[in-house]
Amino acid sequence: MPPRKTKENAGSLGRPATISDVARLAGVSVGTASKALNGRGSLREETRRRVRSAADELGFQPNTAALSLNTGRTYTVGMITTDTIGRFSIPLMTGAEDSLGAGRMSVFLCDARDDPIREQYYLRTLLSRRVDGIIVTGRRTQARAPIGVDLPVPVVYAFISSTDPEDCSVVPDEAGGARKAVDHLLALGRRRIAHVTGPEHHHSAAVRASAAVQHLAASGIDLVGAPLFGEWSEAWGRQATGILLGAAEEFDAVFCGSDQIARGVADALRAAGRQVPDDVALVGFDNWDVMALACQPPLTSIDMELEGLGRTAADLLLAAINGEPAPGRHVSPCRLVLRESTAVSVRPGSTRAEQV
Amino acid sequence: MPPRKTKENAGSLGRPATISDVARLAGVSVGTASKALNGRGSLREETRRRVRSAADELGFQPNTAALSLNTGRTYTVGMITTDTIGRFSIPLMTGAEDSLGAGRMSVFLCDARDDPIREQYYLRTLLSRRVDGIIVTGRRTQARAPIGVDLPVPVVYAFISSTDPEDCSVVPDEAGGARKAVDHLLALGRRRIAHVTGPEHHHSAAVRASAAVQHLAASGIDLVGAPLFGEWSEAWGRQATGILLGAAEEFDAVFCGSDQIARGVADALRAAGRQVPDDVALVGFDNWDVMALACQPPLTSIDMELEGLGRTAADLLLAAINGEPAPGRHVSPCRLVLRESTAVSVRPGSTRAEQV
DNA sequence: GAAAATTAGGAAACCGGTTGCCTTGAGAAC
DNA sequence: GTTCTCAAGGCAACCGGTTTCCTAATTTTC
Incomplete structure (x- = not known):
């Protein structure tokens, strides 16, 4: 049976198209293809057009791993729920995911189940994946110990707060x-x-x-x-x-x-x-x-207003990622x-x- | 103030340590460092030890982006909830995340809010991130249309089922x-x-x-x-x-x-x-x-038994990723x-x- | 003591993109 | 006709790892 052509997989190479595939099809070099797709360099309009249509035909989507090797950023954040994901986590996650998605960030979901071992495992995993930031959430009877010290990425605590007053926490009033x-x-x-x-x-x-x-x-x-x-x-x-x-x-x-x-x-x-x-x-x-x-x-x-709380947490995290951290406890109002x-x-x- | 030394950030370079840092500290080449850490090649035990301790000292964690560039695998999967994350999604997600975490896979959370546009946006994002597979979940009144055709990665539908009987769905009986x-x-x-x-x-x-x-x-x-x-x-x-x-x-x-x-x-x-x-x-x-x-x-x-359903979905996805797809509707029993x-x-x- | 075999580890290609620099060729200026 | 200028696009380094291949040093063998 011949492979069907679809939007996702038009040229059908049996694997995701790379920029080399695009360049070859357009008859240019890889560098030129990159410039054409990103609006850089000086190229004839006709060339840009040719490259773009080649990319479309192949359903080209740049490999994010390669991008993050260059830029050092991954456009991902980790969300660690310390307790098992529950009724309170949902609106928080929804809100955070909403704000982050708008900032083109993807979210890694980590359910630590109230187990410190799992929690540290997830923390290492996230750091190894070079997330740009971490949101820690969950319901606890008390404030929790910081998830790590001197972490290379910003952390925001949502709903739960950290015992270290210098950490950034967002909590309802x-x-x-x-x-x-x-x-x-x-x-x-x-x-x-x-x-x-x-x-x-x-x-x-x-x-x-x-x-x-x-x-x-x-x-x-x-x-x-x-x-x-x-x-x-x-x-x-x-x-x-x-x-x-x-x-x-x-x-x-x-x-x-x-x-x-x-x-x-x-x-x-x-x-x-x-x-x-x-x-x-x-x-x-x-x-x-x-x-x-x-x-x-x-x-x-x-x-x-937990959904709003999640959004606020995400916004604070994005700000911290962009070099404008807002340490301390942030209290957001409740509504009758x-x-x-x-x-x-x-x-x-x-x-x-x-x-x- | 001198930088504090911690487990996460011992040698403190102000950025995550790379394998070059490790190699330099151990006085070997990058290639050798890689072999030492992965148990490849033929090296003296003393060299391995030296590299390992250098890695420990720097808190070295291999950059996952670089790894996936080599292997073509990212060890991530996407989980798309078509409706807003709700009461039914939680146990599903928990179960799936559990099984996937055991397989050392990380999970991208995507809340499509019952919006086809958001859904396709997430799908493109996930493909661009080269996820190894996708789980589609959510509550619907009816079976749903497939999320895409001829996708380059396996897809498993959990709780919800696809209208295409060839798609892999897991549903309760x-x-x-x-x-x-x-x-x-x-x-x-x-x-x-x-x-x-x-x-x-x-x-x-x-x-x-x-x-x-x-x-x-x-x-x-x-x-x-x-x-x-x-x-x-x-x-x-x-x-x-x-x-x-x-x-x-x-x-x-x-x-x-x-x-x-x-x-x-x-x-x-x-x-x-x-x-x-x-x-x-x-x-x-x-x-x-x-x-x-x-x-x-x-x-x-x-x-x-939605948590079990989530686990089953994850297991089927892992199997499909490993080249053993199990297409069709999989029905799992309920419990009184x-x-x-x-x-x-x-x-x-x-x-x-x-x-x- | 010389040739062969074995071992330890280095050099470089590669994955898939981006980007700075350089080359090429055509048109303009004289 | 020769030189200068500039647009267009190619080349190659780089990000951070892995892996193949190769070299140099040591040990073994006769």
Whole structure:
């Protein structure tokens, strides 16, 4: 069967066309072919045209390896997710990949699975591939140790932050997010606010809880009871609701450390005959669509804008690659997303989320 | 400040060390250095040792671009997710990355966002980078057109399949999964089984529904009513439950096209006072932990083993790269995961899922 | 002690591009 | 007709490795 001709593989040499193939077909030398394709040197227009059409015919794509040998740049970056790729990594990766792709950079994906050995293996691999930069991401309970010292390429930490304050990290303003949640509840006239969240040793839980407590205190208000630390699960949300209902103190709002917890709280409140939002207003955290939208009623939540965070991380990396590093912690704001769980008046038929 | 010495950058030349640097330091020629490091040629043991220690001292890592120029192989593959990276892509990517990493291949991540233009852009980029192979993945309602014709590198489609039957695709046996669900319900003694699932035009919904119907028919049993096609959402699950409860026909089991739907069904049944699993047994599809575990009671579900699918895809790609292509559709089995929503007797305190 | 065999390691080509420099030839100026 | 100028394009070095081939020195053999 004769080889079919296609766009990708027109001249069909059985291997990718090289610039020598192009030069031969156009009847010029390799150097001339290169100049013709890159608009360098001084060539007759007719020659340039001939070379270009030869390149088209052969489906010529310059070999990137050869290019990077010349320039020293590879136009690739590595993205290391320290924990297993999860729900939080996706928007980060998407955002970063978006910004980098716009800068014509390709992304190496490395899933280190929370294993320091794998992590160092990937680091060596990336350095050996001469990536122009590295993004380190992942969810951790705490800041992480730097991935390496005196690396020959810039590194940006996204979502997670490095323990070395001189490293470039991009993190969401979780405390600010918690304050926005509290402000929103206060604006609704709620004064008896409880807080249910994840494990106390988890940095996010601790930060969000203390920001909420302090911000309330600034308005002269105490949290209802102490923050309830537990797990990042619906079950804990249900359980914590039981605790709240059993306590002496009344409450008219619950700010939750995650949407999963908030959903558990919503289910338990409904089971106990309390109306959301009329009896109890509810705010979650993460704005995880599956949870926030499926919740009954749909959940007001704090969005960490992780996709934007990924883009910012990529932009900072590109800047560092171009010789303009921006060391230090970069904090980016969270956004409050309004839904029915804190609606003042529920208009039937309207489920559109308003945003602040 | 004098440059600090570190593992990554010991001799500190301000740039990655090359083999010339190593050769100079060891007092040999480049060729000899190369042989020493790769165990080629005939050299005195003392020379090898000297070269190796020079390489260590400089933190030498061979430039991959130079290597691939020689060998024609890059030890990289591209992974193109046609839809935006989502819940289904993650285990696929993790699995593929796992297998490929074991084969010392690095992975280029390309998120085409369901945009054919971006897809072709990525394809050209990957070919220009001379990847050794490409994995195409993503969720679609139907099989997709081949990403290119007569490409110079092997392509494997994972989860999604190509309309060209000669292309190599790896897909889960969704029909088989549906049959396992039905068999399980039959084994529990249920005979009045309903089916609630996603949009009829969605290939997965159609396949699972018709497999369920036919498999029941093979046992001489009819589905309760027709399959209820709707959306992949909890809300549809709740709504469909209302339809089932309002119909004349009784039912003692519901097989759902997704865990989200099943969860909606579970909530609606509970609200209507029906016990799961005693009155109605419930089986989901996807085994999505967030849904299946948070459901009350936890959900028996069908797992498509996407991580294994990703590994298989990677293995097939590696085989094809090594000259042993395996064209055609490869179907890999699903697995039934047992939880309380179909438990015969609920033993309090035991929530461990058993697996079949 | 001379010829042959073996060993250690160097020189150079090559992979696929880019780029600086040089050559060639045609037209212009005198 | 001779010299000068300049456009067009070829030659070769280079990037960082690998590999083939070759040379020089040492050891073995008779």
